[in-house]
Amino acid sequence: AQSVAQPEDQVNVAEGNPLTVKCTYSVSGNPYLFWYVQYPNRGLQFLLKYITGDNLVKGSYGFEAEFNKSQTSFHLKKPSALVSDSALYFCAVREGYYGGSQGNLIFGKGTKLSVKP
Amino acid sequence: DADVTQTPRNRITKTGKRIMLECSQTKGHDRMYWYRQDPGLGLQLIYYSFDVKDINKGEISDGYSVSRQAQAKFSLSLESAIPNQTALYFCATSDDRQGGTEAFFGQGTRLTVV
Secondary structure, three states: OOEEEOOOOEEEEEOOOOEEEOOEEEOOOOEEEEEEEEOOOOOEEEEEEEOOOOOEEEOHHHOEEEEEOOOOEEEEEEOOOOHHHOEEEEEEEEEOOOOOOOOOOEEOOOEEEEEEO | OOOEEEEOOEEEEOOOOOEEEEEEEOOOOOEEEEEEEEOOOEEEEEEEEEEOOEEEEOOOOOOOEEEEEEOOEEEEEEOOOOHHHOEEEEEEEEOOOOOOOOOEEOOOEEEEEO
């Protein structure tokens, strides 16, 4: 069964510093990987995804993520954090084929990012 | 207008009452989902539907039922609400003809069962 782990409940970063939010995954087939952000009292917004190709993918708001197949990881990064980046971040995985329960989006428990001025 | 619309946005109901949460989408996607969000647990899949005639249970379907009235509409029902169903509920859609597309979420329904 596919699964996603976000090992940190909370990440604290000073504004202007680089940030990393960690994600590891487990699937039996090829992974489709996603990052979403949730601001207070809002739905989930898509940030970026890895399907195939270049291991470094770039997304919205200056975020990027690196796919590492050997470590089964897909960490979210940003070179310089902003206070407005403070939110809840979710990693999600989908197995790369269809049928049955495969292909559904499975989420991690979320990581709260707090960026202080 | 939002691509995925959930109604109501907030609801307080009493234990034992039946309640329906509604979701409609204008994206033309075949797949629709209902998720539940609890603090510290992330999003858990309740039900999903590949199309109008194909509905499937997710991780936590007990106590819930769904109806896919049309491609654009997918409703979630709590037949007899209980307090531990108090949560934030999200509807989502995706276009899986290509498989690698992201899901689009509604704004959520905050349900409180007292």
